[in-house]
Amino acid sequence: MLVTYNQVLLSQIKQLLIFIAKNIPLKVPKYDMTSPKYKKLTVDKLPIIKTFEKLDYRQLLAEYKRSNGKDKKPVNSRGKHPISSDTICPQCGAPHTYIYDNAGGRGQLWCKVCDMHFNKNKDDFKTEKLICPFCGHALSKKKDRKNFYIHKCVNKKCSFFLQSLANLSMEDIKEYKKDKHKFKLHYIYREFTTNYFDVDLSSMPKGATSLKFRNFSSHVMGLCLTYNVNLGLSTRRTALALWEIHGVKISHVMVSRYAIAAAAFVKPYVDNYDYKPTNYLAADETYTKVKGVHQYIWLVMDAIKKSILGYQASFSRDTGPCILTMRMAFDKFKEFPGKSLKFVADGYTAYKLAEQQFKLNGMDFDVIQVIGLTNSDPVSTEYRWLKQIIERLNRTFKFSYRVTNGFGSEEGSNTHLALFVAYYNFLRPHSYAYWGPLNSIPELENISTMPAKWQKLIELSQQLIVEKQVV
Structure with missing residues (x-):
């Protein structure tokens, strides 16, 4: 009896195996692209863009007469919907006498001179199709x-x-x-x-005031930045540290003002520094909180040299700030590497949409998307290390703002981001650089204290601003 029962079970198992082999593939894609849940997240390839150049109907009529030996006759309208006298062809400028009502009064018109179909109810005629x-x-x-x-x-x-x-x-x-x-x-x-390629990336942030020290010296400002940025203390803790350690009585509001001014002045130097980036870039987004609302932080870094090349803060997680961050990073290249660029990101759709916009603007490269947490496909296996590097940067950034418990204004969040990037790229010790800064600045090498290094970095940025104004 037991033998018979086992044979029945083996027969059922065999049938199930045959069913699985026929209907369930062994290797499935990362996401089931036929599912309506994930199909909407895909990005289709670019369309064909057909351009229309402006023509002159007089020249077209002259060419017709030259090639056919006779004039092109105007339209003999016999319909119930005559063309109004103020109608002209948007492509060649032909008057209403050469335009057909091509849809029985429903809106579509046809120019007999240039063979252009258009709608009389649309004023936003484009030169592209x-x-x-x-x-x-x-x-x-x-x-x-x-x-x-x-x-x-x-x-x-x-x-x-x-x-x-x-x-x-x-x-x-x-x-x-x-x-x-x-x-x-x-x-x-x-x-x-919106043309995100016309947006000015080097504009000065709010709070870009002059550095005039009335009650305190520039050294006190350097101390504020050291405690606030390097050590990750809040503005109130920074003010307390200056009083208890250095005997400097300063308010947390003044510490915040110093941070805002320093961020405004150091940003041009950070953004215009010659990083000499490699062809391996990694991108990701994290978030902070401003008045309890998520603000997204976009970061692009050189995965080999570890420098942050592009950064943006936005309240929307869409393609616009993604393009601006990538533009900021690509501007660091003296010559864009094109297809040799290894740009790694996660599976978020914004990166593929940004890739399309860059291709339309003459920058052809491929976004490599590492999806998920396991190496279940060849792309993830090969480029997982790049994704891990940018994830490590995200954790470092989160640790830097955790003590603030969120920001009270957008200005405070942007200030923290600008100062974090400046500190990370030029002042923070890294094991990769043998516990030195990622980018060594000769003017800072002989300075031993961190407050003095902050002062010198701001001074170098001020010199750069003056040079750009002269040019």
Whole structure:
């Protein structure tokens, strides 16, 4: 009886193994891209951008007469919807006498001179047209978000749509027929309305006041920065330390003002220093709290030399601040490395969207995304060490602001970030640099005390500001 029971169990196990082998692949992708939950997080490749150059209808009419031996006749309108006399073609400037009503009064017009189709109800005529890279159809503008438009290929015969539909399981197809909005099957493209490549990265932050010491000396300011930034004390603890150790009676408000002024003056030197970066960059985002609200901190560092090359603070975790941080890092290159750049980030969509925008501006590189906590794919196995380095930097930054228990203003958060980067890049001892600073400045090498080094760093930054103003 027991033998028979075991044979039945073995038969059932065999059937289950056959079912698993047929229906469940051994190696699945990191995320199931056919699932509606994760498909929306993917970034499709760039569309084909068809440009329209401005033409002159008089020149086109002259060329037509030259090649055909006769004039091109104006439109003989016999419809119920005549073209208004103030209508002109946005591409060649042809008057209404050469324009057809191409849709029975529903809005679409057709220029007989340059063969341009346009809508009379739209005033924002663009010189570009977005084309689906899979089927060649024009993209339709579907949604207007805060910083971008969403364009979608609505062609039901598009190969991208058909392939996405074919990848759905039977259960997903049933759900798709009920709730189509949950699935991303069509090709989409996000067109950003803000040009993040025209934003000034070197603007001075708020609080950029002159350093005039009335009640205290510059040495006291150096002491404040040493306790507040190097040792991670709060402004109140810093004021207490100056009183109990140095006998200097100073308020925590004055410590905060010194920090704001120092951040404003040291930032130009930090941002314009020649770091000579390598081709291995790592990016990630962490957060602080400002009045109890999350503020995101974007960081890009040189994974080999460990210097922070780009940093931004924002209350939104979107593509805009991501692009600005990457721009700040890429500006450190005298010549952009292009495809040889190893730019590693996590699986957040903003990095892929930023990659698209850089390619549109002539900077072609690939974002390498290390996803998850385990090396379950070849990319994660090869580039995990880069991700671990930027995660270690995040922990260092979090430790630096933990004593503040959050910030009371955005200005305080930005001040802390600027001073942290200055300290991390030029003053903090690192085991990588044999317990010296990451970037050795000759003017600081013979200075033994940290308050004096802060003073000298601010002085060098002031000299740089003056030189830029002269130029």
